[in-house]
Every structure is written in structure tokens, then in C-alpha cells.
Amino acid sequence: MKKRLVxxxxxxxxxxxxxKKDNLVKVLEYIREAGRKEADIICFPESCLHKTAVLExxxxxxxxxxxxxxxxxxxxxxxxxxxxxxxxxxxxxxIGRNGQIKGKYKxxxxxxxxxxxxxxxxxxxxxxxxxGIVICWDLxxxxxxxxxxxxxxxIVFCPAQWRYERRAYDRKHKERExxxxxxxxxxxAFESNYFVALCNPLTSETDQxxxxxxxxxxxxxxxxxxxxxxxxxxxxLNDIKKFKRIYKEYSG
Numbered sequence: 001m002k003k004r005l006v007x008x009x010x011x012x013x014x015x016x017x018x019x020k021k022d023n024l025v026k027v028l029e030y031i032r033e034a035g036r037k038e039a040d041i042i043c044f045p046e047s048c049l050h051k052t053a054v055l056e057x058x059x060x061x062x063x064x065x066x067x068x069x070x071x072x073x074x075x076x077x078x079x080x081x082x083x084x085x086x087x088x089x090x091x092x093x094x095i096g097r098n099g100q101i102k103g104k105y106k107x108x109x110x111x112x113x114x115x116x117x118x119x120x121x122x123x124x125x126x127x128x129x130x131x132g133i134v135i136c137w138d139l140x141x142x143x144x145x146x147x148x149x150x151x152x153x154x155i156v157f158c159p160a161q162w163r164y165e166r167r168a169y170d171r172k173h174k175e176r177e178x179x180x181x182x183x184x185x186x187x188x189a190f191e192s193n194y195f196v197a198l199c200n201p202l203t204s205e206t207d208q209x210x211x212x213x214x215x216x217x218x219x220x221x222x223x224x225x226x227x228x229x230x231x232x233x234x235x236x237l238n239d240i241k242k243f244k245r246i247y248k249e250y251s252g
Contacts, residue, residue, distance in 0.1 A: 004237040006128045006155065008195075009039035009074075012212040013048065014202040014228050022050045024061050027078065028068045033230050035072025040128050042076050045201040045212075046136050046161040047090070049080040054088045057101070062093065070099030075126055079135060079159040087116045092133045092159055094124055102126075107135040108144065111163070123151035129237050136160040139184055139198070142191065149192040154237050156188070158198045163207045178211050178225065185215040193217050193243050195235050202228040217243050 011030040018025050027044060034042040049061050062078070069076045076095040081088050082104075090107035106118025121144050123132045132148035132155075139158050148156055164177040181198065189196040197214045213223035214233040217240075222233040 007039045009034035009042040010199045010231040031068045046159045054081045066099040069095045105133040111137040121147040129154040132156040155195045189215045190217040
């Protein structure tokens with residue numbers, strides 16, 4: 001079977017170290033690096049654009065990112081609080097290789113967000129396959145992933161800013177939370193038979209985890225912890241068909 005290779009780039013960037021109000025310069029730099037490495041798509045962490053503002057879709061920050069995606073012929077996922085209609089939503093924006101906005105996903109399961117909750121899961125068609133998007137705490141809800149499987153998703157991206165409750169553990173808080181995150185993304189990949197890509201920022205916050213990874217249905221393919229660097233992972237989408245054939249015999 002011919003391979004259907006997709007090159008995924010994750011950018012676990014540190015926030016607001018180049019500018020006190022936005023991350024535009026750094027986002028553009030990482031898009032250019034991903035373009036040089038011939039990535040098909042780059043995903044940034046949750047709330048990665050502006051420190052305080054709720055943005056409009058035509059905000060100059062997003063417009064510049066769209067232009068950079070076009071220059072580098074790469075798909076991009078950036079997430080921020082956007083005003084859609086009259087209401088603010090924590091929204092992931094999918095940008096195409098031509099710089100146009102190809103889709104929006106509104107975070108459904110909020111965790112301290114001062115925004116409205118989204119209602120719908122979506123799967124977006126790209127030139128390399130069908131992708132879904134969730135945001136952070138959505139990762140804890142398998143029904144979202146089942147819906148995306150039914151819609152034909154082959155990769156699900158999860159931009160995040162993952163926090164944990166210290167009350168949940170008596171010791172080794174970060175170590176145990178990383179173990180939980182690994183199990184969550186691997187389980188979501190296995191139960192739905194697709195790839196899952198998680199992207200968190202590099203942070204010094206004591207209740208956040210700087211862990212990013214790409215998971216196949218069977219294992220973590222690539223990951224990083226407490227590191228700001230571009231993570232490149234090649235996946236073969238035809239592995240999904242292979243795993244489907246393998247497990248079909250157990251379906252009764």
C-alpha cells in the first residue's frame with residue numbers, strides 16, 4: 001500500500017518573551033522554520049496570539065499569520081479568544097496553504113475560560129487528509145473524538161495550555177500529570193484509530209505542564225518536555241487502514 005505521509009510540526013513556544021503583549025514575531029519565525037523543513041501543517045498552543053485582548057477575525061496579528069502561511073505554503077492552527085458575532089469564544093483558526101481561513105473550532109468544554117462554549121465538533125478537509133481540532137480540556141471527553149471519527153478524521157490536533165490541580169496528587173505532581181497526558185492522547189488515538197497531536201506552551205507556571213507530543217493508536221511517536229523547539233513528526237495515514245483491518249476480526 002502506498003504511503004500517505006504527512007509532516008506535522010508542533011511549536012511549543014514560550015509566551016511573551018519577545019513582546020509583552022503578543023507572540024506575533026515568534027509565531028512567524030516558527031512558521032518560516034516549519035516551511036523550510038517542508039512541514040504540511042504547524043500547530044501552536046492554546047491562546048498563543050495576544051496576552052489580554054479578545055481579537056476580531058480581521059485583526060492584523062491574524063492577517064500577518066495568514067500571509068506567512070501563504071508564503072511558506074503551509075497549513076496552520078492558531079488559537080485565541082475571538083469575537084464571533086457578538087460573543088467571545090476560545091477559537092482555533094485553521095489557515096490553508098493559500099493563507100485563507102479554512103475553518104474555525106470553538107472550544108466546547110471550558111475550564112476557567114471567560115468565553116462562551118462552542119456546540120459543534122468539525123472535521124476539516126485538507127490536501128493531505130481530514131483533520132479534527134479540540135482545545136485543551138476537550139481532551140478529557142471521548143465523545144468529541146468519537147464524533148470526529150464518525151466524520152472521517154485522520155489526525156486530531158489539540159492546542160492546549162494544560163493546567164492541573166495540585167490537590168489531585170500528594171506528591172510528584174508534574175510527573176504524574178505528564179503520565180496522565182500521555183495516557184489520554186494515546187487512548188484517544190487508540191479508541192478512534194487515528195493520530196492525535198498535542199501542543200502546550202513552554203511555561204514556568206507551577207500548575208502547567210510543558211508537554212507536547214504526537215501519538216499513534218499504539219504509542220507516542222515523538223514528544224518534548226520543558227523545551228522550546230519545533231517538533232517534526234512524519235505520519236503515514238494509511239496506517240489507519242492497516243489498524244482497522246487488524247482489529248476488524250475482533251468486532252464480532
